[in-house]
Amino acid sequence: MVKVLGKVTTVRVSRSTLKMLERLREKFKVKSLDEAIQSLVRQQRKTVINKAFGLDRDRIKTFNEEDRGEDRN
Numbered sequence: 001m002v003k004v005l006g007k008v009t010t011v012r013v014s015r016s017t018l019k020m021l022e023r024l025r026e027k028f029k030v031k032s033l034d035e036a037i038q039s040l041v042r043q044q045r046k047t048v049i050n051k052a053f054g055l056d057r058d059r060i061k062t063f064n065e066e067d068r069g070e071d072r073n
Contacts, residue, residue: 024040
């Protein structure tokens, strides 16, 4: 079930997709397939954001005065 503007609708999926969604529901420990799909979407969104904005996460070091690049003598 997918909620659209507070209403419920039916989404047709293959039996194999249903089995995958049921396994995800168990993995995410949620009560409904709708919650499993929402969790999957949130997880995918987070992955995309981290991939786009976390490119230099492990390469950036703390700024210090030697990094300033100007002569203050």
